[in-house]
Amino acid sequence: MAPDWIEDVPLLSRLDDATKSLLRDAAIRKQIPRGAVLFRPGDQCVHFPLISAGTVRVQRVTESGREIVLYRVSNNETCILTTASLLSDDAYSAEGVAETDVTAYIVPAERFAALMNVSAGFRALVFDGYSKRIATLMSRIEEIVCTRINVRLAERLLALKGADNRINVTQQALAADLGTAREVVGRTLKSFERSGWVKLSRGGAEITNSGALRALCDAERD
Secondary structure (H helix, E strand, C coil), X not given: CCCCHHHHCHHHHCCCHHHHHHHHHHCEEEEECCCCEEECCCCECCEEEEEXXXXXXXXXXXXXXXXXXXXXXXCCCCCHHHHHHHHHCCECCCEEEECCCEEEEEEEHHHHHHHHHHCHXXXXXXXXXXXXXXXXXXXXXXXXXXXXXXXXXXXHHHHHCCCCCEECCCHHHHHHHHCCCHHHHHHHHHHHHHCCCEEEECCEEEECCHHHHHHHHHHHHC
């Protein structure tokens, strides 16, 4: 294990030297390929992952089969479902999927408990990450309830577009991100296309009028 991996994760680099030493002794480096499922509903949590590269998508699948993205975990962030499962000994209630190739350092559950007991810095890190993620989730719920789908979709398209204005994301993935049905996303994209704002293609789209999409978003926020 590289001795400086902790210094590459801003969340960990602020810890005291004794805690860093305990983490280096406890953590096991793991490469997780894109698309791999890290946990499923009903799984017991047996470790605390610290991500140094890549992104994990945490999502719920409804009884009707609809995917809803709850949040993403990347470098300098922690997973509140993992924290909750470790602290309460409850099973996972959602699914975690590697959205990209991921490099993570895995701390076994018993070593996590020991670190929580002996290190105030580690406890603060865990609970700070937990509280911030709860705040993010509350904000997301408010957005889903209060913000029109066309505005949320416009914001997501602008966030995803590349330098060539292409968006290589399926309508199903957009629907999961926005907490709505694929059919709703499809209808909204069609209305954007009729307005000349986007050009749809199989598996993605091209933004043809970024200014109009931004104006839609700005009008909602005013």
